Amino acid sequence: MRRRDVLVWIGSAVVWAISAPGAWSAGSPATIGWLKIQGPHHTPDQLKAFREGMAALGQIEGRDYVLVERYGDGEEARLSSLAAELVSLDVRLILATSQPSVAAAARITKTVPIIGRLNDDPVENGMAKSLARPGGNVSGIYSLAEELIPKRLSLLKEVAPSARRVGVLLRHDWPNEKRAWQTAEVAAKELGLELVALNARSAGELAAALDGAGPKRIHGIITFRNSTVVTNLKLIAEQCRKLRLPAVFDAREYVDAGGLMSYGPNIDAIYRQLARFAIKLLKGASAGEIPIEEPTKFELVINRHTADAMGIQLSPDLLASADRVIE
Secondary structure, X not given: OOHHHHHHHHHHHHHXXXXXXXXXXXXXXXXXXXXXXXXXXXXXXXXXXXXXXXXXXXXXXXXXXXXXXXXXXXXXXXXXXXXXXXXXXXXXXXXXXXXXXXXXXXXXXXXXXXXXXXXXXXXXXXXXXXXXXXXXXXXXXXXXXXXXHHHHHHHHHHHOOOOOEEEEEEXXXXXXXXXHHHHHHHHHHHHOOEEEEEEOOOHHHHHHHHHOOOOOOXXXXXXXXXXXXXHOXXXXXXXXXXXXXXXXXXXHHHHHOOXXXXXXXXHHHHHHHHHHHHHHHHOXXXXXXXXXXXXXXXXXXXXXXXXXXXXXXXXXXXXXXXXXXXX
């Protein structure tokens, strides 16, 4: 074989090795950072689902990639230092599991790719130039938390038709609170509902807000997604059940914890979906060129046991439309 042919053959082999599926496993496994505001025992199915997504695409943990996990244990202020720690470990990408985690990682690095579940509109908050071409180092799944508020209010009205005042668990300092409130107000007006803001930044304030629902003549609850609400999901679900306050949440995890009902994206499906993003990045794609997607599956989950305990009669049509009913 002539020297020129040998060089061409070597060059072709290198290009193939870089672009071939699982190519990064030829050397050391790629390091992926996992950044979560809560602790490792809070919603562990998310990490499990990501691993399942990677396995379904032929990537074996330990051979093709390794996960480096960092947890804030409910302390939002720790996220920036944890993100910096992941960057110092030369991770190939950071998978941030919440809006605060994504924001913290984005403050720390403009070069390491960041993917995650984006609860706030990424174009509105400046993380992306557009959904089709984000343009920076952040991409992922936009979970449509705000857009689904009207559906959750309509479900609340269906299970509590006599309800007139609805408490909204929120945080006034949260970036998307104003937009979410405007969306909720429009929907509430159409349903003949009045919204009551229940501002809470801690577990104690959440409990106090729910305990005060009676004197405020609140007949039901919805939540805006923020770190306080998510971290204390069990407390909220248990208090609503104890106080017989029908509540509709945005994710199944609340219903698993004893909440009445949820409507929103299938969170496990989102993390399996994010595995595709991770593989694209490990193959050399730019996060700024990977379109931000929306969820592929939504689910209505009902806890019938909670409904019975609260004396709520669920219509056969509603039960039939549920994707999952917890008996």
